[in-house]
Amino acid sequence: MLLSGLIGACATEPCDPSVPPNPTLAALYERVYALESGKTQRSLRILHLGDSHIAGDRFSGALQSRFANRLGDAGRGQFPPGEPFPYYRRQGVSVQSSEGWTIFSSLYGQIVGPFGLSGYRAESASVSDWMSMRMTGAAPLNVVTLDLLQQPDGGAVEVFLNGASAGIFATDGPVPSLMQVWLDARQVSQIMIRPVGDGPVAVLGWGGAGEGPGVLYEAQGIPGATLRVMDAWDETIVSAQLAAMTPDLILLGYGTNEGFDDALDISLYEKLLERRLRWLRAQLPDVTIVVLGAFDGARLPAWRDQRLGGEAVAPSALPCSPLALNERAMYGTLSASRDPVLSRWHAPPNLDKVRAIQEKLARRLGTAYWDGAAAMGGACSIHRFVFQDPPKAYGDHVHLTPIGADHMAGRLWDFLMKPYASLVCRRQLTS
Numbered sequence: 001m002l003l004s005g006l007i008g009a010c011a012t013e014p015c016d017p018s019v020p021p022n023p024t025l026a027a028l029y030e031r032v033y034a035l036e037s038g039k040t041q042r043s044l045r046i047l048h049l050g051d052s053h054i055a056g057d058r059f060s061g062a063l064q065s066r067f068a069n070r071l072g073d074a075g076r077g078q079f080p081p082g083e084p085f086p087y088y089r090r091q092g093v094s095v096q097s098s099e100g101w102t103i104f105s106s107l108y109g110q111i112v113g114p115f116g117l118s119g120y121r122a123e124s125a126s127v128s129d130w131m132s133m134r135m136t137g138a139a140p141l142n143v144v145t146l147d148l149l150q151q152p153d154g155g156a157v158e159v160f161l162n163g164a165s166a167g168i169f170a171t172d173g174p175v176p177s178l179m180q181v182w183l184d185a186r187q188v189s190q191i192m193i194r195p196v197g198d199g200p201v202a203v204l205g206w207g208g209a210g211e212g213p214g215v216l217y218e219a220q221g222i223p224g225a226t227l228r229v230m231d232a233w234d235e236t237i238v239s240a241q242l243a244a245m246t247p248d249l250i251l252l253g254y255g256t257n258e259g260f261d262d263a264l265d266i267s268l269y270e271k272l273l274e275r276r277l278r279w280l281r282a283q284l285p286d287v288t289i290v291v292l293g294a295f296d297g298a299r300l301p302a303w304r305d306q307r308l309g310g311e312a313v314a315p316s317a318l319p320c321s322p323l324a325l326n327e328r329a330m331y332g333t334l335s336a337s338r339d340p341v342l343s344r345w346h347a348p349p350n351l352d353k354v355r356a357i358q359e360k361l362a363r364r365l366g367t368a369y370w371d372g373a374a375a376m377g378g379a380c381s382i383h384r385f386v387f388q389d390p391p392k393a394y395g396d397h398v399h400l401t402p403i404g405a406d407h408m409a410g411r412l413w414d415f416l417m418k419p420y421a422s423l424v425c426r427r428q429l430t431s
Helices: 003-012 023-036 059-071 227-232 235-245 266-283 304-308 325-329 331-336 349-365 372-376 381-387 402-430
Strands: 044-050 077-079 093-097 102-105 120-124 131-135 141-150 156-161 164-170 177-188 190-195 201-209 215-221 249-253 288-293 368-371
Touching: 023 044, 023 059, 023 288, 023 368, 023 402, 044 059, 044 235, 059 215, 059 402, 077 215, 077 235, 131 201, 141 156, 141 164, 141 190, 156 177, 156 201, 164 177, 177 201, 177 235, 190 201, 227 266, 235 266, 249 266, 266 288, 266 349, 288 349, 288 372, 325 331, 349 368, 368 372, 372 381, 372 402
Parallel strands: 044 215, 044 249, 249 288, 288 368
Antiparallel strands: 077 201, 093 131, 102 120, 120 201, 131 190, 141 177, 141 201, 156 164, 156 190
16 A cells, blocks of 8 residues: 555544554654655565464464555565475465475574574585475565575585576585575576585575565574574674665564473573674664564463362363462472462463563663563463464464464554554644
8 A cells, every 4th residue: 555545544534642653663664654655665674583473474474464465565585495394384485395405403503503594404415306486375586585505515506497597506615604696587486496416505595575665574483492592593694694684674573482491591581682682783773673572372281180189181171370479489399299279271480571571671672562462362361262263272372373373463563553554644634
């Protein structure tokens, strides 16, 4: 929608004074305003980092669709190489690969590095290996980009666009470093890459951008990840990738797995989050960062059947209620002794603590914060999501169904864009 269309809507629906401006999103609003008003042809670039909520692309994909429908689809940026984990998918894109690739994950630490923003690396030296990406609903690509690892004795890789060879690129170099390949093309709907067979090829990411202007929305998620996974990424490589992408908005979506870790050192977590926020700001001084507060989640102890004298009780028959103060204080002891008082669905005690630190640091550093749990409905909202018809969450009380993910994407969209719509209306009314 162009600005004129939005202004027309404002004329019939006056500004809502209950939607105050959000100063932490001011830079983002200026970028969106410039794009909608036609003052810039540069696409709005969004980088969404996080755990399985992003890896599954239900939540991130639903948010991307809203941005694309509003501002235009300029592509999904870089994807992790190959098929990095079971059930990997991206909305509008079909990815396949041969079985010979070795996939390394930053979830397991620096020892198998280096890694870039995707957190994965795929390696092969065999000419029989390949990986293919086909645009099934996403916008065709006008620019194709490969993030490769240049390394001593590295082999060459051949790139095919829509079935035709677009060149062979050698990855041999004196030291391990990022090698970016940029290919100008028109209406690319299929990419395939394969090693030439003269040495190992390491792929850190691949993808590209469609015809702009619009929104380029890159989502990089790793199932089971915590914020600490970023410590396994090579900062030199990531810095170069960020400089090439120059995102306008970073959505930082970690926290669930930290919250389910009963051994989490809260003080160390706070230091880690502050260090990462400051590092991202140092790399990109003008970027808008939104810390996404962890969604609500719940667990049910394995010894739950003690609640009714050992009789088997279906998980769906047990209620959900928050931990009382004394239960929080004694949680480790109660859990170790398998006390029946915990035999119900409840959020682990560190989940609230993680969320509190996320909000505190966001406020201290002038970064935007969105409370995902509050947007769901507060304590035990995940339990209600599970038993809604149709359900918005799966029975594990952590992951969202496509319907639930779309619902939460809508809530985040409102957080980001309702103040913007009010801002545009106020500008129109005062012009």
